[in-house]
Amino acid sequence: MNEAAVPPRRAWLWVTAAYFFQAIPAAVRDEALPVALKNTGYVDKDITRVVAWLGLIFGFKILLAPLVAAFRPRHFIMCAELAVSLLLGVLALQVAAEYPSSPMIIGSLILLSFVAAAHDFALDGYFVSALPDQMRATHAGFLNFASKLGMVFAGPGLIWLAGRIMDYGPQAAQAWSWALAAAALLALLAIIANGLGLRNESILSKDAGTVRERFSEMGEGLSKLFTDPRLWAVCGLILFYRASEIHMAKILPLFATSSTHGGLALTNETYALMRIATAVCGLALGGIIGSQVVARLGLGRSLIPLGIAMHVPLAAIAWLASTGSHDLRFIGAVFFVEYLAYGAGLCALLLAMMKLASGPGAAVRYAALSTFALLANYLPGLWAGSLSDQLGYAQYFMFALSLAIPGILSAWVAKRHFPET
Numbered sequence: 001m002n003e004a005a006v007p008p009r010r011a012w013l014w015v016t017a018a019y020f021f022q023a024i025p026a027a028v029r030d031e032a033l034p035v036a037l038k039n040t041g042y043v044d045k046d047i048t049r050v051v052a053w054l055g056l057i058f059g060f061k062i063l064l065a066p067l068v069a070a071f072r073p074r075h076f077i078m079c080a081e082l083a084v085s086l087l088l089g090v091l092a093l094q095v096a097a098e099y100p101s102s103p104m105i106i107g108s109l110i111l112l113s114f115v116a117a118a119h120d121f122a123l124d125g126y127f128v129s130a131l132p133d134q135m136r137a138t139h140a141g142f143l144n145f146a147s148k149l150g151m152v153f154a155g156p157g158l159i160w161l162a163g164r165i166m167d168y169g170p171q172a173a174q175a176w177s178w179a180l181a182a183a184a185l186l187a188l189l190a191i192i193a194n195g196l197g198l199r200n201e202s203i204l205s206k207d208a209g210t211v212r213e214r215f216s217e218m219g220e221g222l223s224k225l226f227t228d229p230r231l232w233a234v235c236g237l238i239l240f241y242r243a244s245e246i247h248m249a250k251i252l253p254l255f256a257t258s259s260t261h262g263g264l265a266l267t268n269e270t271y272a273l274m275r276i277a278t279a280v281c282g283l284a285l286g287g288i289i290g291s292q293v294v295a296r297l298g299l300g301r302s303l304i305p306l307g308i309a310m311h312v313p314l315a316a317i318a319w320l321a322s323t324g325s326h327d328l329r330f331i332g333a334v335f336f337v338e339y340l341a342y343g344a345g346l347c348a349l350l351l352a353m354m355k356l357a358s359g360p361g362a363a364v365r366y367a368a369l370s371t372f373a374l375l376a377n378y379l380p381g382l383w384a385g386s387l388s389d390q391l392g393y394a395q396y397f398m399f400a401l402s403l404a405i406p407g408i409l410s411a412w413v414a415k416r417h418f419p420e421t
Helices: 011-039 046-061 059-067 073-097 103-132 131-154 156-167 170-199 212-227 230-243 241-257 270-299 298-325 328-357 361-376 381-391 395-403 405-413
Strands: none
Touching: 011 046, 011 103, 011 131, 011 156, 011 170, 011 241, 011 270, 011 405, 046 103, 046 170, 046 241, 046 361, 046 381, 059 328, 073 170, 103 395, 131 170, 131 270, 156 270, 170 381, 212 361, 230 241, 230 298, 230 328, 230 361, 230 405, 241 270, 241 298, 241 328, 241 361, 241 381, 241 395, 270 298, 270 328, 298 328, 298 395, 298 405, 328 361, 381 395, 395 405
């Protein structure tokens, strides 16, 4: 008697679709939203604060872990994705309304951050649990490719689309409404592909423990982290190693698209195309270079040289702001080298975090460090815009560049905690 044929797994499809989807709300929040607010007349200080608060909400996703575990992960992932797509559609309608409701827009953005945070935690957990070690390794390439592709479409892609629409006459609000509608449609297409890929995957059971028990397990994992002697050195790295880059990144899109206060006055389309060409390629190549440097020198010996290399291109950005140069080839070269160096330095930071998190309770330990890293990334947005308004772009970038000093010092302290073996 013939056994019923087992449907083939299409893990490549759901990994690609789900991680493409995962990048959409993050790119909308971090890349498209600042430019959209700039186009619609908001000042820098208000823009950076809005993005910072939304990012801080997202940063507390570790606290959602015990709650998300109460649901079957596959079902939860699909429901969360539908909710994100619906919220993007609501935002598109509200932005285009004759009398847009600010509370509705703000509420939708806050909900979007909460739901996206829960979705990300559930998806990462499902990726680890549903795939064996060999499949995780072979599908990691799909994950990285899909994440970067999603960032391109939902970040620079939406900026370019809104700019093209405005070229044909519609005002900024209407153009961004259509761009958000396109993002919602793109999310729906990713959901359909994800659903097709998940059809033949296992339905993992929900965590049978109580919420209290799950919080207790999380507390045990965190207690081991807090007693690790390397913790404070790594926390110093997280806070200061990329502080210059973080402060510049909060203002860079506003500086690039501003026609006042010494901005580069790039159009949405020009900035978006330049962002795609320089950021995506630069970060990817920088990550490869950074991993090779760490492999050759070891983590401890790599932190200072990669940290210095990460800060050198930031001086060129400060020079751009002080001279008002608008040569596109030079601007593109500066952006590319800056992203390349940042990708290499970020690789060293991530490897330090992973090395600290390894061992028993690694998932909780790394989630806690990632949460701290998100806070360090978004907190500067609360004051970056105000400082930029007060100092001007040129002086603000010089201030950001001065943060290289504690950044290199944090690398010097941390390297002693990662001796080469």
